[in-house]
Amino acid sequence: MNDALAPEGPTPPAAEAALRIDGLEKRYATGVEALRGVSLRIEPGELFGLLGPNGAGKSTLIHCTTGLAQPTGGAIAVFGHDAIEDYGEARQAVGLAPQEPNLDWFLTVAETLDYHAGYFGMPKRERVERTAELLETFSLTEKAGERTRTLSGGMKRRLILARAMMHKPRLLILDEPTAGVDVELRLELWHYVQRINQEGTTILLTTHYLEEAEQLCDRIAFIAEGRIVGEGTSGELAAEYGVANLEDAYLTLVGRKELSRSHIEVEAVP
Amino acid sequence: MSAAQIRFATLWRREVNRFMKIKKQTIGAPMLETFLYISVFGAALGTRVGELHGIDYVVFVVPGLIMMAFSINAFANNSSSILQQKFQGAIQDQLSSPASPLELLLAFSFGGFARGLIVAVLTFLAASLLVDLPVDHLLVLLPALFLVGFFFAQLGVLIGVRAEQFDDVAFAQTFVLTPLIFLGGVFYSASLLPEPFQTLTHFNPIYYMINLVRYGFLGYSEASIALSLLALLAATAAIFAVNLRLFTRGYKLRA
Numbered sequence: 001m002n003d004a005l006a007p008e009g010p011t012p013p014a015a016e017a018a019l020r021i022d023g024l025e026k027r028y029a030t031g032v033e034a035l036r037g038v039s040l041r042i043e044p045g046e047l048f049g050l051l052g053p054n055g056a057g058k059s060t061l062i063h064c065t066t067g068l069a070q071p072t073g074g075a076i077a078v079f080g081h082d083a084i085e086d087y088g089e090a091r092q093a094v095g096l097a098p099q100e101p102n103l104d105w106f107l108t109v110a111e112t113l114d115y116h117a118g119y120f121g122m123p124k125r126e127r128v129e130r131t132a133e134l135l136e137t138f139s140l141t142e143k144a145g146e147r148t149r150t151l152s153g154g155m156k157r158r159l160i161l162a163r164a165m166m167h168k169p170r171l172l173i174l175d176e177p178t179a180g181v182d183v184e185l186r187l188e189l190w191h192y193v194q195r196i197n198q199e200g201t202t203i204l205l206t207t208h209y210l211e212e213a214e215q216l217c218d219r220i221a222f223i224a225e226g227r228i229v230g231e232g233t234s235g236e237l238a239a240e241y242g243v244a245n246l247e248d249a250y251l252t253l254v255g256r257k258e259l260s261r262s263h264i265e266v267e268a269v270p
Numbered sequence: 271m272s273a274a275q276i277r278f279a280t281l282w283r284r285e286v287n288r289f290m291k292i293k294k295q296t297i298g299a300p301m302l303e304t305f306l307y308i309s310v311f312g313a314a315l316g317t318r319v320g321e322l323h324g325i326d327y328v329v330f331v332v333p334g335l336i337m338m339a340f341s342i343n344a345f346a347n348n349s350s351s352i353l354q355q356k357f358q359g360a361i362q363d364q365l366s367s368p369a370s371p372l373e374l375l376l377a378f379s380f381g382g383f384a385r386g387l388i389v390a391v392l393t394f395l396a397a398s399l400l401v402d403l404p405v406d407h408l409l410v411l412l413p414a415l416f417l418v419g420f421f422f423a424q425l426g427v428l429i430g431v432r433a434e435q436f437d438d439v440a441f442a443q444t445f446v447l448t449p450l451i452f453l454g455g456v457f458y459s460a461s462l463l464p465e466p467f468q469t470l471t472h473f474n475p476i477y478y479m480i481n482l483v484r485y486g487f488l489g490y491s492e493a494s495i496a497l498s499l500l501a502l503l504a505a506t507a508a509i510f511a512v513n514l515r516l517f518t519r520g521y522k523l524r525a
Contacts, residue, residue, distance in 0.1 A: 028525065060525075066366040069525035088368035096366050102359030106288045118280025119367035121273025163363070 005137065005196045007170040016080045018044045018171050018202035019065065025073030026060050026226075034060040036226040037074065042204060044079075044170070047197045049217030050206045053254050057226040058206040059099060062175050066096045078171055092120060095169030099176040099206075101156045103148040109159055110135065110144040113166050120167035134162040138192070154185045161192060165201075172196060174205045178212060190216060210247045220246070222253050229253060277369045278377055284364075285381020289347055296347065300389045301396070304339050308332065308397060311457055322459050323490055330488070332397045334456030337483040339393045340415060341422040341476075344386030345447060348378055348426030349439045356430075356523075365524060371517035375427065379513075382423040390415065403487060410495060411486025417502045418479050424509040431513070431522050450476045461492055475505065 019042040026035040035057045042048045052058050063069035065076055067087055076083035081090040103112060110131055117127040135141040138158040143151065151159065157177065164172055174193065178186040193216060197203050207213055213220050214234045222230040222237070230237050230253065234246040241249040248260045271279070289296040312328030319327040355361035364374060397403055405411060429442045454476030460468055471477050478498040485491035491498075517523070 063525060067524065068362055068366055070520055088370070091366060091368045094366070096362075098359070098362065100359060102362050104284075104355070104360035104363070105358060106291055107284075111287070115280055115284050116363055116367075118276055118283070119364055119369060121276045121368065123271070123276060 005165060005192075005199045005201065007168050007199075007201045016044070017041045017077070018046065018079060019204060020077045021061070021065075021074065022076075023074035024061065024064060024071055024076060026057075026064055026069060027072045034226055035064070035071075035074075038223070038226065038228055039074075040221060040228060040231075042171075042202060044202050045197075045200060046218050047193070047203045047205065047216055049213035049220040050204060050223055051208075051210070051213055051220055051250060052206075052223035054208075056223045058223055059175055060226075061223070062096070062098075062173050062204075062206065065173065066094055067091055092167070093170045095164035095167065095172045097160045097164040097172070097174045097177055099179060101153075101160060103151075103156060103159065105147065105149045108145050108147055109140055109151070112148055112159060112163055116163045117166045122167055130166060130168075134165060138162040154181065154188075157181060157185065157189065158192075161189070165196065169201065171202045171204065174203060176206055176208065178207065178209065186212075210250055214246050222250065224253060273368075274370075274373065277367065278373050281364060281369060281374065281377030282380050282384075285347070285351060285378060286384050288351055289381070289385045296343070296385060297389060297392070300339055300343055301392055304335050304389075304393045305396065307335055308400060312401070322462075325488055325490060326401070329401050329403060330459070330484075330490075331457055332401060332403055333484040333487040334454075334480045336390050336393050336397070336487075337415070337418055337480055338451050338456055340386040340390035340419045341451065341479070342386075342443070342447065343389045344382040344419050344422040345426040345429075346382075346443060347385040348382035348423055349430040349433065349442070350436075351381065352378060352427060352430030353433045353436065353439055361523065365520075372514060375510075375513055375517045378427050378430075379420065379423040379510075382426050383419045386419045386422065390419070404489075405487055406489035407486050410482065410499070414479070414482035414486055414499065414502070417499075417506050418483065421479075421502065421506040421509060424506065424513055427513050428509060428516070431516055434522075450474055454480050455492075456480055459492065475501075478502065 019040065021038055021040040024035050024038040027033050038057065038061060050058050060069060064071045065078070065083060067083065078090040078093045081093065083090040107115060113131040113134060114127050117130060122130065135144055138161065140155065140158060140162065143155060148156070148159065161177065178189050181189070193203060193205065205217060219231065219233055220237060221228050230240055232240065237249045238245050241252045243249050243252055251257050251260050308328065311331050316327040321327060322330045429439055433439050453471065454474050455471060460471040460477060463471060478493055478501060481491045481493045482495065482498050482502065485495055
């Protein structure tokens with residue numbers, strides 16, 4: 001079996017959360033309170049979904065976890081390493097595939113992977129082998145020498161995912177990986193995500209697509225206005241909100257129950 | 271190599287790779303510019319001017335041109351590279367890595383330093399083919415050039431981090447840096463200026479940098495070498511400390 005997607009390092013003790021967030025707060029310099037005391041625990045090996053409307057705080061939570069934003073309160077630990085005090089170890093354990101393609105235009109596809117691994121301290125021989133493995137896994141081998149700006153949207157998405165996997169992170173964070181992609185690519189990305197998770201990598205996935213969360217995630221949390229307002233399996237969340245499915249639970253959360261398909265169907269009956 | 275050394279080497283390599291991929295613009299254009307300066311101010315004007323302080327005019331000008339090439343390229347590389355990466359978002363890949371603020375700052379700094387050094391060395395070699403350029407005080411020249419390059423590399427980082435649009439970088443280079451360099455005595459001796467311009471020149475920090483480099487090459491200086499070196503060292507240390515604080519705080523880099 002190809003283990004190109006398997007994470008590196010020993011399996012941590014079961015008690016150690018892959019990601020533990022306690023009372024996380026983030027107030028931007030503009031005064032916007034993006035996170036208001038978020039607490040979350042993701043177990044090793046889980047595929048965890050974070051759902052919420054635009055501006056709910058999903059990306060801010062991810063940015064605080066990966067060092068792209070500085071929390072104004074609370075604590076984050078990645079496999080037991082504090083994301084502020086012990087940022088080196090914490091970031092070493094995390095791979096990030098951001099929502100917006102943020103590829104370096106000056107680099108080729110192969111250089112993108114090689115440099116990323118270098119930023120994470122991977123020795124050259126290992127980088128060369130890993131780059132070849134991931135180019136193959138993500139069907140990018142033929143594009144290895146091309147500049148990133150010449151890639152199609154789908155290839156950029158695959159490259160971003162490959163880049164996030166390059167240093168063998170134990171926690172992979174995918175920030176809306178399928179936003180704006182066509183059905184074929186979405187299914188392809190789902191396949192990669194499931195495979196990465198099956199091979200031992202913990203995944204935090206944010207998405208707008210409820211069916212994506214339902215299909216892929218072991219557990220899901222709803223975030224709204226900077227707070228976690230629901231957490232559990234899709235069945236547990238539906239039960240918590242007293243509705244039939246995850247979609248209705250979400251619509252209840254965002255105050256748009258009238259958009260529920262069951263509601264519309266009932267109204268349509270003469 | 272340790273993980274930290276690999277991180278630093280990769281961050282630095284990325285900077286060098288960037289400017290080498292556009293070398294017509296980053297190496298070729300500055301070389302042509304310097305060649306034109308030597309041609310116009312040296313060959314054309316020089317024949318009229320003759321000597322300055324007993325030194326052939328074209329030889330008098332070349333150390334300043336070398337210093338100017340080093341400083342402008344070190345500055346331009348870092349300010350553009352950081353701003354471009356902020357625009358593209360590509361800098362997030364580096365910021366979310368385990369690299370420390372010091373590693374990031376040094377890698378960016380030495381990226382621009384490398385470009386400045388390459389252009390300065392090529393300028394020196396080209397000038398050496400055209401004129402007989404002595405190196406009188408190597409032990410002053412080397413630290414002086416290192417400090418000049420590092421100072422402007424830091425200045426480029428500072429402007430690149432603070433900048434929000436390319437206009438901010440262009441403003442600093444066109445309206446601040448270039449006038450200071452030109453008025454610092456690259457093409458003339460400040461002692462020949464009438465008052466108050468002679469006194470005003472002494473308030474221009476670039477004047478002391480040019481003097482140091484000119485002394486290293488030609489053995490001629492209009493200012494105290496020890497004092498100039500000390501002031502340059504202090505200025506470089508100060509701007510480095512400011513940048514390190516900005517990187518540690520994540521100023522305009524981390525939200």
